[in-house]
Amino acid sequence: MKNASNPSVQHFKTFIHEHPLLIKEIKHGKMSLQEAYEQYVLLGEEDPSWNKYKPNHDKNDSNDTTSNQLYQKLWKHIEKLDANQVETHINDLNGAIDNVMTLIDQFKQYRNNQTGQSQSDNFFYKPKD
Structure with missing residues (x-):
């Protein structure tokens, strides 16, 4: 019997390989693979929020993600207080x-x-x- 996979999962696999920064966030634990897939299904491939995960995004976007990461770390520490x-x-x-x-x-x-x-x-x- 042939193992047929859901087409949307196959599209997500292709999509995630086109967005290496998203893979990096998943590996660092900033986002789970399940969360990324759910956002992919809800927002679609063409949503502008995915641009920050492309390899050729602007330096300004990286500054925004750096400050966003700083805020996320700060909130994690505040939650632990x-x-x-x-x-x-x-x-x-x-x-x-x-x-x-x-x-x-x-x-x-x-x-x-x-x-x-x-x-x-x-x-x-x-x-x-």
């Missing part, structure tokens, strides 16, 4: 800032006291002629 740990770190930082502000206020009070005493000591001082 534990809100409780972030809150703990913020509270610790807030406490440290409060301590520094208290120290500065104490230094200012000490300095004002020092200058106030020296002025009051010299209030009755009159130099001799």
